[in-house]
Amino acid sequence: MSSGPQAQVTLAPPAPVFARRTLADRESVLGPLMLAPALVYVILLVGVPFVLAILLSFSSATAGSLDFNWVGLRNFTRLLSDPQFHRALGNTLRFMLVSQVLVMVLAVTAAHVLDAAFVGKRLVRSLLLLPWAAPVALASMAWVWIFDSTFSVVNWTLKVLGLLPGWLYWFGEPGLATVAIITVHVWRMFPFATVIVLAGMSAIPQDIREAAVVDGAGFFRRLFHVNLPMLLPVVTVAVLFGVVFTATDFSVVWLLTRGGPYNSTHVLATLAFQRGILGANLGEGAAVALFLLPVLLVAAVVMLRLARRAEVGT
Amino acid sequence: MSTLTHPPVTEEPTTLGYVETRGLCKHFGDVRAVDGVDLCVMEGEFVVLLGPSGCGKTTLMRMIAGLEKPTAGEIYIAGERVDDDVPPRARGIAMVFQSYALYPHKTAFQNIAFPLEAAQVERSTLRRKVEWAAALFGLERLLDRHPRQLSGGERQRVALARAVVRDPRVFLLDEPLSNLDAKLRAVARFELKQLQRQLGTTTIYVTHDQVEAMGLGDRIAVMDKGKIRQIGTPRDVYDNPADTFVATFLGSPPMNLVEHDERTLVGFRPEHFLPREAFGGEADLVTYRLRVREVEYLGSDRLAYGYLEEERRSDQPVIAAVPITVTLPIAEGEVYEFAVRRRDLRFFDARTGLRKPAPS
Numbered sequence: 001m002s003s004g005p006q007a008q009v010t011l012a013p014p015a016p017v018f019a020r021r022t023l024a025d026r027e028s029v030l031g032p033l034m035l036a037p038a039l040v041y042v043i044l045l046v047g048v049p050f051v052l053a054i055l056l057s058f059s060s061a062t063a064g065s066l067d068f069n070w071v072g073l074r075n076f077t078r079l080l081s082d083p084q085f086h087r088a089l090g091n092t093l094r095f096m097l098v099s100q101v102l103v104m105v106l107a108v109t110a111a112h113v114l115d116a117a118f119v120g121k122r123l124v125r126s127l128l129l130l131p132w133a134a135p136v137a138l139a140s141m142a143w144v145w146i147f148d149s150t151f152s153v154v155n156w157t158l159k160v161l162g163l164l165p166g167w168l169y170w171f172g173e174p175g176l177a178t179v180a181i182i183t184v185h186v187w188r189m190f191p192f193a194t195v196i197v198l199a200g201m202s203a204i205p206q207d208i209r210e211a212a213v214v215d216g217a218g219f220f221r222r223l224f225h226v227n228l229p230m231l232l233p234v235v236t237v238a239v240l241f242g243v244v245f246t247a248t249d250f251s252v253v254w255l256l257t258r259g260g261p262y263n264s265t266h267v268l269a270t271l272a273f274q275r276g277i278l279g280a281n282l283g284e285g286a287a288v289a290l291f292l293l294p295v296l297l298v299a300a301v302v303m304l305r306l307a308r309r310a311e312v313g314t
Numbered sequence: 315m316s317t318l319t320h321p322p323v324t325e326e327p328t329t330l331g332y333v334e335t336r337g338l339c340k341h342f343g344d345v346r347a348v349d350g351v352d353l354c355v356m357e358g359e360f361v362v363l364l365g366p367s368g369c370g371k372t373t374l375m376r377m378i379a380g381l382e383k384p385t386a387g388e389i390y391i392a393g394e395r396v397d398d399d400v401p402p403r404a405r406g407i408a409m410v411f412q413s414y415a416l417y418p419h420k421t422a423f424q425n426i427a428f429p430l431e432a433a434q435v436e437r438s439t440l441r442r443k444v445e446w447a448a449a450l451f452g453l454e455r456l457l458d459r460h461p462r463q464l465s466g467g468e469r470q471r472v473a474l475a476r477a478v479v480r481d482p483r484v485f486l487l488d489e490p491l492s493n494l495d496a497k498l499r500a501v502a503r504f505e506l507k508q509l510q511r512q513l514g515t516t517t518i519y520v521t522h523d524q525v526e527a528m529g530l531g532d533r534i535a536v537m538d539k540g541k542i543r544q545i546g547t548p549r550d551v552y553d554n555p556a557d558t559f560v561a562t563f564l565g566s567p568p569m570n571l572v573e574h575d576e577r578t579l580v581g582f583r584p585e586h587f588l589p590r591e592a593f594g595g596e597a598d599l600v601t602y603r604l605r606v607r608e609v610e611y612l613g614s615d616r617l618a619y620g621y622l623e624e625e626r627r628s629d630q631p632v633i634a635a636v637p638i639t640v641t642l643p644i645a646e647g648e649v650y651e652f653a654v655r656r657r658d659l660r661f662f663d664a665r666t667g668l669r670k671p672a673p674s
Contacts, residue, residue, distance in 0.1 A: 210381050211415035215476070216403035216432040225428070229419040 200234030338387030349540030362531035
């Protein structure tokens, strides 16, 4: 076996030629071999930093020195009494929940609209995916202009329409900044969610949808009693993605507000960056960054289980 | 087509049937799925739409249900014109799908209750009606189960219960038995017929299975290429097919068709085509010489495949279905005298395929 299978074939030309086992037939070798690059990549670029972050969160390491002092849970206990951390944690959860609810409502609505037959459906479908395909830095810059304190197109439009008596300083006021951040999150996530929900809708057998029509159910009854329950596994996956994406997102907040005004819109990711990298306190930064990990893990496991149960349930 | 020369509609059209279509057409692009169908179903009648796949029978039913919008033509249910803008839910129909289309996340009870909920039936009435429908199909003990926990036959009965529960004016059944295994199908067929008699609900039933059609239908509408070729009682369409399509589509094995003269085909059923001796001294017979190529033993019958040993018919295959009670030997490769009673012969125009009287 190990003496090179091809060599045997060429050495015995007159015999009936059965093709020998090649590498492509040896799944026990081929599988690991093909997986190796991806595995190495993940280990080096995700695994190592991840372990490092866990170690750092239990240390008082700073960016200025190579000292590594084990401090146990001190970083975490200190965070628990830090109002700025509370604020960031609250923001993370708030942004995540509000944007996910909005995303799902919009995605299910959009999926139903796109599911109906109308002229130009394909065009609308591909346009819809644009926000998701656009690089986040580019998109955020566009949004920065949209919410700019002087040039905001939103403000000017409202002004011209006579709907805005004063002026909105989007990034100057915590409430408005929150609205802006959530808007961008929703804008970014909702196309992806729509595509997932659309895929889920096309998996509902046509017969069942027609049965609901013949059974006399109106649109909302069909939506809430037939379509949504049957979409549940797929929606769960979309929500799970959305939760993880928004809860760990750094770029939107950083590019829009940098956590401002007065650190009021920090989320865990931006706070971790500020403390750990800009503030050079690596240990504390790591602790902030890792804080939500157990929560997200539990959320992921619970949602995947729910999805599985719903799936088995069909 | 007669449908193109409809009289101008000046007064309210008088509808004869409980469900009626007039000049109904459905075109998908160039394909004429349904091509000018005039169907008239009486109140309480059980009509089967029978035809090969792609003949338009399901499309016709879906238009009656309101799931498909006709390209042209009219549909009346209980005297009311519905084709234009009466949605499915307002047509008073209940439909059973081939796949049963049960809601997988709902229990049997919730499945059956769904049309009632949609109609906003009061809670206590709803419970009573669901229990009535469940009892009708022997589902009382299965009401808490989800469809995945039910067998094929049970699912089919839940689907039927869901259809009967709200007293529809018309049942539309789209091959509801074809997902059952053969044994269950015969029982289910019988039960379905009983039920329809008991409820007296007008029923339109789509199938490609002629045994189902013959067994269930008060009348059968045989369809091909979007048109109804013949509509009549099972006996009528079997014994007196209107054309060669109906003649060969119904019956297994199908009716033998051989050339009679230049312009005429003669048809006779395999079961009428027996060895000369089997008729005893009967008089009015037409005799052919059959060269037997192959004999199949099917238990209750022997099927003899062969060719007629006659000049103008030597290349035309025919089948004889000889009941096992006829014990005369039939050997492959031999030539025998086979006969048909003259009254069992049917004649068709060789060009149009349409039935015509016996040539003198």
